[in-house]
Amino acid sequence: MFDVGLMELALIAFVAIIAFGPDRLPVLAKQAGVMIRKAKAMANSARDELREELGPDYADLQLRDLDPRNIVRRHIIEAMEDPDPGPPTGGAVLLEGQLPPYDVDAT
Template identity: 55%
Template structure:
């Protein structure tokens, strides 16, 4: 959750008790819970709108699928799963054992 571990969460709670006091802390916790619930509702509504606009092909779309890192990772993995041997271009053949590649003096 946001890269916050147990030690960081404990420090945040201790600071919150000192800043807000034990009397007001439960009300702030309720407000934070309401805020998170509302944000989740907004995210679900946005996801449903995107699904509806894109059509039935994207019925299983999740919002984390729109993360650029996820998209790149997905396409890289798909490309790696494809045939490992590159296709030969027209007119080219693999070199025989001991055969030197063609050398273009003008290209160097």
């Protein structure tokens, strides 16, 4: 998710030890853990409230399903998997060599 490797984590830990000192580092790590737990609880609460308000049709809703990138990706994959629908309905099929009608007012 963040593309942080072992070397980057080691560098971050080294800078944290130098900046904050070994005495304050456990306290800061504990505070960071508490903040992460609170953020996760808030996200779960928002998800549960959204599920409750949308009704039983969306009981399996995940917050990542609301990401616009995932929505577009899912629709593109569905469109690519659909069989060829054939010519569009509602219009006349042109014969070979026949030109489509030209509307002067439309241009």
